[in-house]
Amino acid sequence: MTPHLLIVGSNSPHALESAYERAFHQLGWSVSYWDPAAVLQKVARGGRVGRFMVDFLTVDPWIRKVNREFVLKAIEEKPTLILTFTHRQIRAGALAQIRAAVDTALVNIWPDTLVNWGTHHTANLPMYDLVATYSQQSVAQLQRLGASNVAWIPLAGDPDYHRPAAACTPEEAKQLGADITFIGGWRPEREAVLTQLAQSSRYTVKIWGPEWGRRCKGNEIITSAWQGRPLFGHELATSVANSRINLNIIDPTNYPAANMRFFELAVIGGLQVCSPCPEMEDTFRHGEHVFYYRDTAELEAVVSSLLADENHRQQVASAGQRLCLAAHTYTHRASAILQRSLPRLAPASTLLPVDITTQV
Numbered sequence: 001m002t003p004h005l006l007i008v009g010s011n012s013p014h015a016l017e018s019a020y021e022r023a024f025h026q027l028g029w030s031v032s033y034w035d036p037a038a039v040l041q042k043v044a045r046g047g048r049v050g051r052f053m054v055d056f057l058t059v060d061p062w063i064r065k066v067n068r069e070f071v072l073k074a075i076e077e078k079p080t081l082i083l084t085f086t087h088r089q090i091r092a093g094a095l096a097q098i099r100a101a102v103d104t105a106l107v108n109i110w111p112d113t114l115v116n117w118g119t120h121h122t123a124n125l126p127m128y129d130l131v132a133t134y135s136q137q138s139v140a141q142l143q144r145l146g147a148s149n150v151a152w153i154p155l156a157g158d159p160d161y162h163r164p165a166a167a168c169t170p171e172e173a174k175q176l177g178a179d180i181t182f183i184g185g186w187r188p189e190r191e192a193v194l195t196q197l198a199q200s201s202r203y204t205v206k207i208w209g210p211e212w213g214r215r216c217k218g219n220e221i222i223t224s225a226w227q228g229r230p231l232f233g234h235e236l237a238t239s240v241a242n243s244r245i246n247l248n249i250i251d252p253t254n255y256p257a258a259n260m261r262f263f264e265l266a267v268i269g270g271l272q273v274c275s276p277c278p279e280m281e282d283t284f285r286h287g288e289h290v291f292y293y294r295d296t297a298e299l300e301a302v303v304s305s306l307l308a309d310e311n312h313r314q315q316v317a318s319a320g321q322r323l324c325l326a327a328h329t330y331t332h333r334a335s336a337i338l339q340r341s342l343p344r345l346a347p348a349s350t351l352l353p354v355d356i357t358t359q360v
Contacts, residue, residue, distance in 0.1 A: 067094035095127035135257035157267025177242030179203035240270035
Protein backbone atom coordinates (compact mmCIF):
# COMPACT_ATOMS: atom_id res chain seq x y z
CA MET A 1 0.00 0.00 0.00
CA THR A 2 1.27 3.48 -0.88
CA PRO A 3 2.09 5.47 2.27
CA HIS A 4 0.08 8.65 2.60
CA LEU A 5 1.14 12.09 3.87
CA LEU A 6 -1.24 14.75 5.14
CA ILE A 7 0.35 18.21 5.03
CA VAL A 8 -1.23 20.68 7.39
CA GLY A 9 -0.62 23.97 5.64
CA SER A 10 -0.77 25.97 2.42
CA ASN A 11 -0.52 24.39 -1.01
CA SER A 12 0.87 27.57 -2.57
CA PRO A 13 3.73 26.62 -4.94
CA HIS A 14 5.90 29.21 -3.15
CA ALA A 15 5.38 27.67 0.30
CA LEU A 16 7.72 25.34 2.17
CA GLU A 17 4.87 22.84 2.37
CA SER A 18 4.91 22.46 -1.42
CA ALA A 19 8.63 21.71 -1.40
CA TYR A 20 7.95 18.84 0.98
CA GLU A 21 5.02 17.70 -1.15
CA ARG A 22 7.31 17.37 -4.18
CA ALA A 23 9.94 15.60 -2.09
CA PHE A 24 7.53 12.99 -0.71
CA HIS A 25 6.10 12.41 -4.19
CA GLN A 26 9.64 11.60 -5.30
CA LEU A 27 9.84 9.07 -2.46
CA GLY A 28 6.68 7.33 -3.71
CA TRP A 29 4.14 8.80 -1.29
CA SER A 30 0.66 10.12 -1.97
CA VAL A 31 0.08 13.60 -0.52
CA SER A 32 -2.94 15.68 0.45
CA TYR A 33 -3.39 19.06 2.15
CA TRP A 34 -5.50 20.51 4.91
CA ASP A 35 -5.09 24.28 5.40
CA PRO A 36 -6.01 25.52 8.91
CA ALA A 37 -5.74 29.19 7.91
CA ALA A 38 -8.28 28.65 5.12
CA VAL A 39 -10.63 26.80 7.48
CA LEU A 40 -10.34 29.61 10.04
CA GLN A 41 -11.37 32.10 7.35
CA LYS A 42 -14.40 29.90 6.63
CA VAL A 43 -15.60 29.57 10.23
CA ALA A 44 -14.92 33.20 11.25
CA ARG A 45 -17.98 35.33 11.89
CA GLY A 46 -18.47 39.04 11.29
CA GLY A 47 -18.07 39.16 7.53
CA ARG A 48 -15.03 40.92 6.11
CA VAL A 49 -14.08 42.43 9.46
CA GLY A 50 -14.11 39.05 11.18
CA ARG A 51 -12.05 37.42 8.43
CA PHE A 52 -9.55 40.27 8.67
CA MET A 53 -9.30 40.13 12.45
CA VAL A 54 -8.48 36.40 12.60
CA ASP A 55 -4.89 37.33 11.77
CA PHE A 56 -4.68 39.44 14.92
CA LEU A 57 -7.10 37.93 17.46
CA THR A 58 -7.55 34.42 18.83
CA VAL A 59 -11.25 33.57 19.17
CA ASP A 60 -11.57 30.27 21.03
CA PRO A 61 -14.87 29.09 19.51
CA TRP A 62 -13.47 29.56 16.02
CA ILE A 63 -10.22 27.80 16.93
CA ARG A 64 -12.17 24.84 18.34
CA LYS A 65 -14.09 24.54 15.07
CA VAL A 66 -10.83 24.55 13.11
CA ASN A 67 -9.38 21.82 15.30
CA ARG A 68 -12.53 19.72 15.06
CA GLU A 69 -12.24 19.79 11.26
CA PHE A 70 -8.57 18.82 11.58
CA VAL A 71 -9.46 15.76 13.63
CA LEU A 72 -12.22 14.76 11.19
CA LYS A 73 -9.81 15.12 8.25
CA ALA A 74 -7.26 12.85 9.95
CA ILE A 75 -9.90 10.23 10.80
CA GLU A 76 -11.19 10.31 7.21
CA GLU A 77 -7.80 9.93 5.51
CA LYS A 78 -5.93 7.89 8.14
CA PRO A 79 -2.55 9.18 6.89
CA THR A 80 0.67 7.36 7.57
CA LEU A 81 2.29 10.65 8.51
CA ILE A 82 1.04 14.15 9.33
CA LEU A 83 3.35 17.14 8.87
CA THR A 84 2.50 20.39 10.64
CA PHE A 85 4.42 23.65 10.33
CA THR A 86 4.29 26.96 12.28
CA HIS A 87 0.51 27.09 12.59
CA ARG A 88 -1.00 29.14 15.36
CA GLN A 89 -4.41 27.47 14.90
CA ILE A 90 -3.45 23.89 15.86
CA ARG A 91 -3.95 22.92 19.50
CA ALA A 92 -2.59 20.07 21.63
CA GLY A 93 -6.07 18.64 22.26
CA ALA A 94 -6.64 18.03 18.54
CA LEU A 95 -3.24 16.35 18.20
CA ALA A 96 -4.03 14.17 21.24
CA GLN A 97 -7.40 13.19 19.79
CA ILE A 98 -5.79 12.27 16.47
CA ARG A 99 -3.24 10.10 18.29
CA ALA A 100 -6.12 8.38 20.12
CA ALA A 101 -8.13 7.77 16.95
CA VAL A 102 -5.62 7.19 14.15
CA ASP A 103 -2.44 5.14 13.79
CA THR A 104 -0.29 7.93 12.39
CA ALA A 105 3.03 9.66 13.08
CA LEU A 106 2.93 13.35 13.95
CA VAL A 107 5.86 15.53 12.91
CA ASN A 108 6.27 19.26 13.32
CA ILE A 109 8.62 21.14 11.00
CA TRP A 110 9.91 24.34 12.59
CA PRO A 111 11.57 26.51 9.89
CA ASP A 112 11.62 29.83 11.70
CA THR A 113 13.35 31.94 14.32
CA LEU A 114 12.33 31.08 17.89
CA VAL A 115 11.24 34.72 18.25
CA ASN A 116 8.02 33.54 16.57
CA TRP A 117 7.51 30.61 18.96
CA GLY A 118 4.25 30.81 20.95
CA THR A 119 2.90 29.19 24.09
CA HIS A 120 0.54 27.04 22.03
CA HIS A 121 3.56 25.60 20.20
CA THR A 122 5.02 24.62 23.59
CA ALA A 123 1.75 22.95 24.59
CA ASN A 124 1.83 20.88 21.39
CA LEU A 125 5.37 19.54 21.85
CA PRO A 126 4.57 16.34 23.82
CA MET A 127 2.21 15.20 21.07
CA TYR A 128 4.84 15.04 18.33
CA ASP A 129 6.88 11.98 17.41
CA LEU A 130 9.47 14.35 16.01
CA VAL A 131 10.16 18.07 15.91
CA ALA A 132 12.36 18.89 12.92
CA THR A 133 14.03 22.25 13.48
CA TYR A 134 15.97 24.27 10.92
CA SER A 135 18.62 25.33 13.45
CA GLN A 136 21.10 23.07 15.19
CA GLN A 137 21.38 25.46 18.12
CA SER A 138 17.62 25.42 18.68
CA VAL A 139 17.58 21.65 19.37
CA ALA A 140 18.58 22.05 23.03
CA GLN A 141 16.16 24.96 23.48
CA LEU A 142 13.21 22.94 22.16
CA GLN A 143 14.17 20.09 24.46
CA ARG A 144 14.10 22.54 27.37
CA LEU A 145 10.61 23.58 26.26
CA GLY A 146 9.45 19.96 26.43
CA ALA A 147 10.07 18.22 23.10
CA SER A 148 11.08 14.58 23.57
CA ASN A 149 12.50 13.98 20.09
CA VAL A 150 14.13 16.87 18.23
CA ALA A 151 16.31 16.63 15.14
CA TRP A 152 18.28 19.20 13.21
CA ILE A 153 16.69 19.13 9.75
CA PRO A 154 17.89 22.30 7.96
CA LEU A 155 16.10 24.02 5.15
CA ALA A 156 17.14 22.90 1.67
CA GLY A 157 17.08 23.46 -2.07
CA ASP A 158 14.16 22.52 -4.31
CA PRO A 159 15.49 21.82 -7.83
CA ASP A 160 11.96 21.18 -9.13
CA TYR A 161 10.77 24.66 -8.19
CA HIS A 162 14.04 26.61 -8.54
CA ARG A 163 15.35 24.88 -11.62
CA PRO A 164 19.16 24.98 -11.70
CA ALA A 165 19.32 25.57 -15.46
CA ALA A 166 16.48 28.05 -15.80
CA ALA A 167 16.03 28.89 -19.48
CA CYS A 168 15.31 32.54 -20.21
CA THR A 169 15.26 35.03 -23.03
CA PRO A 170 17.99 37.68 -23.41
CA GLU A 171 15.41 40.28 -22.40
CA GLU A 172 14.64 38.39 -19.16
CA ALA A 173 18.34 38.01 -18.40
CA LYS A 174 18.90 41.74 -18.82
CA GLN A 175 15.81 42.74 -16.85
CA LEU A 176 16.34 40.37 -13.92
CA GLY A 177 20.14 40.09 -13.73
CA ALA A 178 22.65 42.54 -12.26
CA ASP A 179 26.19 42.79 -10.97
CA ILE A 180 24.83 42.36 -7.44
CA THR A 181 21.32 41.19 -6.59
CA PHE A 182 19.52 40.96 -3.27
CA ILE A 183 16.17 39.13 -3.10
CA GLY A 184 14.26 39.33 0.15
CA GLY A 185 12.16 41.37 2.53
CA TRP A 186 13.15 44.62 4.20
CA ARG A 187 15.06 44.59 7.46
CA PRO A 188 16.89 47.60 8.94
CA GLU A 189 20.14 45.62 8.96
CA ARG A 190 19.70 44.79 5.27
CA GLU A 191 18.95 48.39 4.41
CA ALA A 192 22.17 49.53 6.10
CA VAL A 193 24.35 47.03 4.22
CA LEU A 194 22.69 47.62 0.86
CA THR A 195 22.81 51.40 1.21
CA GLN A 196 26.56 51.29 1.61
CA LEU A 197 26.97 48.82 -1.22
CA ALA A 198 24.59 50.47 -3.69
CA GLN A 199 26.12 53.93 -3.46
CA SER A 200 29.08 52.75 -5.54
CA SER A 201 28.99 53.61 -9.25
CA ARG A 202 31.32 50.73 -10.13
CA TYR A 203 28.56 48.12 -10.32
CA THR A 204 24.79 47.76 -10.57
CA VAL A 205 22.74 46.68 -7.55
CA LYS A 206 19.15 45.43 -7.77
CA ILE A 207 16.86 44.78 -4.81
CA TRP A 208 13.76 42.61 -5.18
CA GLY A 209 11.24 42.11 -2.39
CA PRO A 210 8.30 43.53 -0.46
CA GLU A 211 8.13 46.68 1.68
CA TRP A 212 11.33 48.36 0.49
CA GLY A 213 9.52 51.30 -1.09
CA ARG A 214 7.35 51.95 1.96
CA ARG A 215 10.14 51.45 4.48
CA CYS A 216 12.83 53.41 2.64
CA LYS A 217 10.98 56.47 1.32
CA GLY A 218 13.73 58.84 2.37
CA ASN A 219 16.58 56.65 1.17
CA GLU A 220 17.12 57.51 -2.50
CA ILE A 221 19.95 55.01 -2.87
CA ILE A 222 17.66 52.13 -1.88
CA THR A 223 14.58 53.34 -3.76
CA SER A 224 16.68 53.63 -6.92
CA ALA A 225 17.95 50.06 -6.53
CA TRP A 226 14.57 48.57 -5.54
CA GLN A 227 12.77 46.92 -8.46
CA GLY A 228 9.29 47.38 -7.04
CA ARG A 229 8.26 43.79 -6.36
CA PRO A 230 9.34 40.36 -5.09
CA LEU A 231 10.46 37.46 -7.27
CA PHE A 232 9.31 33.82 -7.18
CA GLY A 233 9.87 30.61 -9.08
CA HIS A 234 11.17 31.01 -12.63
CA GLU A 235 11.83 34.72 -12.25
CA LEU A 236 13.81 34.20 -9.05
CA ALA A 237 15.89 31.47 -10.67
CA THR A 238 16.46 33.64 -13.74
CA SER A 239 17.61 36.56 -11.62
CA VAL A 240 20.01 34.42 -9.59
CA ALA A 241 21.44 32.66 -12.63
CA ASN A 242 22.05 35.96 -14.43
CA SER A 243 23.49 37.96 -11.53
CA ARG A 244 27.24 37.98 -11.05
CA ILE A 245 26.87 38.07 -7.25
CA ASN A 246 23.83 37.11 -5.16
CA LEU A 247 23.87 38.69 -1.73
CA ASN A 248 22.27 36.86 1.20
CA ILE A 249 21.88 39.00 4.33
CA ILE A 250 20.44 36.59 6.89
CA ASP A 251 18.05 38.09 9.44
CA PRO A 252 20.00 38.43 12.73
CA THR A 253 17.24 36.59 14.61
CA ASN A 254 17.92 33.53 12.44
CA TYR A 255 21.56 33.45 13.55
CA PRO A 256 23.45 31.09 13.60
CA ALA A 257 21.30 29.10 11.14
CA ALA A 258 20.87 29.24 7.36
CA ASN A 259 17.74 30.73 5.86
CA MET A 260 15.80 29.46 2.83
CA ARG A 261 17.65 31.76 0.48
CA PHE A 262 20.97 30.12 1.39
CA PHE A 263 19.94 26.87 -0.28
CA GLU A 264 17.86 28.44 -3.04
CA LEU A 265 20.87 30.36 -4.32
CA ALA A 266 23.00 27.23 -4.15
CA VAL A 267 20.57 24.90 -5.94
CA ILE A 268 20.06 27.41 -8.77
CA GLY A 269 23.81 27.70 -9.25
CA GLY A 270 24.20 31.35 -8.32
CA LEU A 271 27.35 32.77 -6.79
CA GLN A 272 26.43 33.52 -3.16
CA VAL A 273 28.00 36.06 -0.83
CA CYS A 274 26.48 35.51 2.60
CA SER A 275 26.51 37.12 6.03
CA PRO A 276 27.83 34.91 8.87
CA CYS A 277 26.14 31.49 9.03
CA PRO A 278 28.11 29.37 11.55
CA GLU A 279 25.90 26.29 11.29
CA MET A 280 26.73 25.82 7.62
CA GLU A 281 30.23 27.26 7.33
CA ASP A 282 31.96 23.89 7.86
CA THR A 283 29.83 22.33 5.11
CA PHE A 284 29.45 25.12 2.55
CA ARG A 285 33.01 26.35 2.87
CA HIS A 286 34.22 29.88 2.23
CA GLY A 287 35.94 30.22 -1.12
CA GLU A 288 34.89 26.71 -2.22
CA HIS A 289 31.06 26.72 -2.24
CA VAL A 290 30.14 30.22 -1.06
CA PHE A 291 31.71 33.44 0.22
CA TYR A 292 31.04 34.89 3.67
CA TYR A 293 31.61 38.42 4.94
CA ARG A 294 31.81 39.68 8.52
CA ASP A 295 31.30 43.43 8.03
CA THR A 296 30.64 45.90 5.23
CA ALA A 297 34.33 46.64 4.69
CA GLU A 298 34.99 42.94 4.12
CA LEU A 299 31.90 42.69 1.92
CA GLU A 300 33.12 45.48 -0.36
CA ALA A 301 36.52 43.81 -0.66
CA VAL A 302 34.93 40.42 -1.48
CA VAL A 303 32.64 42.02 -4.07
CA SER A 304 35.47 43.87 -5.79
CA SER A 305 37.60 40.73 -5.94
CA LEU A 306 34.81 38.53 -7.29
CA LEU A 307 33.61 40.96 -9.95
CA ALA A 308 37.14 40.97 -11.36
CA ASP A 309 37.41 37.16 -11.57
CA GLU A 310 34.66 35.49 -13.59
CA ASN A 311 36.33 32.06 -13.60
CA HIS A 312 36.53 31.97 -9.81
CA ARG A 313 32.89 33.02 -9.51
CA GLN A 314 31.78 30.23 -11.82
CA GLN A 315 33.92 27.60 -10.10
CA VAL A 316 32.59 28.41 -6.64
CA ALA A 317 28.97 28.71 -7.81
CA SER A 318 29.18 25.32 -9.56
CA ALA A 319 30.73 23.66 -6.51
CA GLY A 320 27.99 25.05 -4.27
CA GLN A 321 25.32 23.79 -6.65
CA ARG A 322 26.83 20.29 -6.81
CA LEU A 323 26.97 20.08 -3.03
CA CYS A 324 23.38 21.25 -2.65
CA LEU A 325 22.04 18.79 -5.23
CA ALA A 326 24.06 15.92 -3.74
CA ALA A 327 23.08 16.33 -0.11
CA HIS A 328 20.82 19.30 0.60
CA THR A 329 17.50 19.01 -1.25
CA TYR A 330 14.09 18.53 0.32
CA THR A 331 14.15 14.91 -0.79
CA HIS A 332 17.16 14.44 1.49
CA ARG A 333 15.30 16.23 4.27
CA ALA A 334 12.15 14.12 3.78
CA SER A 335 14.26 10.97 3.97
CA ALA A 336 15.86 12.21 7.19
CA ILE A 337 12.43 12.87 8.69
CA LEU A 338 11.29 9.36 7.81
CA GLN A 339 14.37 7.79 9.30
CA ARG A 340 13.77 9.60 12.58
CA SER A 341 9.98 9.24 12.81
CA LEU A 342 9.02 6.21 10.67
CA PRO A 343 12.20 4.18 10.14
CA ARG A 344 10.21 1.21 8.78
CA LEU A 345 9.22 3.42 5.81
CA ALA A 346 12.55 5.12 5.18
CA PRO A 347 13.67 4.35 1.60
CA ALA A 348 16.48 1.82 1.30
CA SER A 349 18.02 3.45 -1.75
CA THR A 350 20.22 6.36 -2.76
CA LEU A 351 17.51 8.62 -1.30
CA LEU A 352 18.49 7.64 2.23
CA PRO A 353 19.52 10.72 4.23
CA VAL A 354 23.13 11.82 4.18
CA ASP A 355 25.09 13.50 6.92
CA ILE A 356 24.56 17.27 6.98
CA THR A 357 28.32 17.71 6.76
CA THR A 358 28.70 15.67 3.56
CA GLN A 359 31.18 17.35 1.24
CA VAL A 360 31.44 17.30 -2.55
